[in-house]
Amino acid sequence: MARLSVRTIAKRVGVSAATVSRVLNDRPGVAEETRARVLQAMREQGMVAPAPVSQPFVGIIVPELDNPVFPLLAGAIETKLGGHGVTALIGSSTKQGPTELDYIASLVRQRIQGLVLVSGRHANPSADHGFYWQLHQQQLPMVLVGGHVPDLPVSTVTTDEAAGAAMAVAHLRALGHTRIGLAGGQGYLRPSQNRLRGYGREMRRWFGSVDDALYAETDYSLTGGHAAGLRLIDAGVTAVIAGSDLMALGVLAAARQAGLSVPGDLSVVGYDDTYLAAHSDPPLTTVRQPVEQMAGAVATALWERLQGYHTPHVDHVFPPALVARGSTGPALVTRRSTGPAAL
Numbered sequence: 001m002a003r004l005s006v007r008t009i010a011k012r013v014g015v016s017a018a019t020v021s022r023v024l025n026d027r028p029g030v031a032e033e034t035r036a037r038v039l040q041a042m043r044e045q046g047m048v049a050p051a052p053v054s055q056p057f058v059g060i061i062v063p064e065l066d067n068p069v070f071p072l073l074a075g076a077i078e079t080k081l082g083g084h085g086v087t088a089l090i091g092s093s094t095k096q097g098p099t100e101l102d103y104i105a106s107l108v109r110q111r112i113q114g115l116v117l118v119s120g121r122h123a124n125p126s127a128d129h130g131f132y133w134q135l136h137q138q139q140l141p142m143v144l145v146g147g148h149v150p151d152l153p154v155s156t157v158t159t160d161e162a163a164g165a166a167m168a169v170a171h172l173r174a175l176g177h178t179r180i181g182l183a184g185g186q187g188y189l190r191p192s193q194n195r196l197r198g199y200g201r202e203m204r205r206w207f208g209s210v211d212d213a214l215y216a217e218t219d220y221s222l223t224g225g226h227a228a229g230l231r232l233i234d235a236g237v238t239a240v241i242a243g244s245d246l247m248a249l250g251v252l253a254a255a256r257q258a259g260l261s262v263p264g265d266l267s268v269v270g271y272d273d274t275y276l277a278a279h280s281d282p283p284l285t286t287v288r289q290p291v292e293q294m295a296g297a298v299a300t301a302l303w304e305r306l307q308g309y310h311t312p313h314v315d316h317v318f319p320p321a322l323v324a325r326g327s328t329g330p331a332l333v334t335r336r337s338t339g340p341a342a343l
Helices: 002-013 017-024 032-044 069-083 100-109 130-137 161-174 190-207 222-234 245-257 275-279 291-306
Strands: 057-062 087-092 114-118 142-145 155-159 180-184 215-217 239-242 267-272 285-288 315-318 321-323
Touching: 002 017, 002 032, 017 032, 057 069, 057 100, 069 087, 069 114, 069 291, 087 100, 100 114, 100 130, 114 291, 130 142, 142 291, 155 161, 155 291, 161 180, 161 190, 161 239, 161 267, 161 285, 161 321, 180 190, 180 222, 180 245, 190 215, 215 222, 222 239, 222 245, 239 245, 245 267, 245 275, 267 275, 291 315
Parallel strands: 057 087, 057 114, 114 142, 142 155, 155 315, 180 215, 180 239, 239 267, 267 285
Antiparallel strands: 285 321
C-alpha cells in the first residue's frame, strides 16, 4: 500500500518514485520547488507529509482547558509559531492529570527545543521556581505568559490586569453603581492580586474606601463564580466584576437563583472576552485580552531565541479594552442595600 501511494504521488506530480521517496525521508537531492509540490500532493491524498528535520519543535503548556481563554490563547500561539515554521505541541496541566513539571520533564526527554508556559507556577509568587532556573541554565528557550519569575532573564507576556479591573469599575461607576463587588480567583495567583489591586485603587479613587464584604475570593470556574455571586448579592451589591468570563456565567446563574434580573437588578462584567461572552444571555460586558497581539509577541520572542538571536528579554504588557454588551446597565436606587462602598 505504501509503495502504491508513493507511485500515485510520483505520477500525480510527474516525478520518479525515487524522488518521492527522498522527500518522504527528508533527504537531499530534491529541488525545493519539486519538494513543495510533492508535499502538497501528499496532503491532498491524505498522507502525512513529513516535517523538515530542521523544523523546530516546541511545547505550549496551559493550566487547564475548561476555561476557554487558555485554549484560545494556546491555539493563537500555535498558529503564530506555525508562521515561523515552528511546530508546537499543546498540553494542559490539571489537578487530576499531569502537572506542569510532568509535561516539562516529558518534553525535555523528547528533546523539545523551546517552551511556552502559560499561567504555570510563575503565576504564583510564593511557589518554588527552581526548575525554571534549571531550564534557563540548560539554555532552553522559554517565554512565560501570565506571570514572571523575579530576575529570571526570559521574555514574558501579559495584560495590564490592574488596568482591566479599573476599567470595569469606571464603566460601572459611570452607570451609577457604587456598591461594586469583585469575584476574584485564587488570591495567591499574580493575576488575582493584580486585578484586586486595580479594583481597590479605582474604588478608593471614587468612593474613598472599600468594604471587605465587596470582595469574594473563590476560583476561576463556573462554580466559583456562582459561589462568589451569591455572597456578593447577599452583601447588597448592584454590580459584580468577575475574574473571568467563566466566573461571570456563574454570577449570572447566582442572579437567576436569587430572583434578580441582569442588568435590571444586577450588572455583571466578565474578563477575557472569550467566545462565551458574546453568546451568553444576556451578552456579557467584559474586559478583552488582546489574544492575537499577545500570541504574536510570544511567537516572535521564542522564534528569536530558537534562531540564536541574543536580543534582550522583554516584558510585554498589553493594554486590555472594555467591551460593553447587554449585561451592564444603570444602577437602580431601589436595590436593597445602599450607599457607596463603606464610606
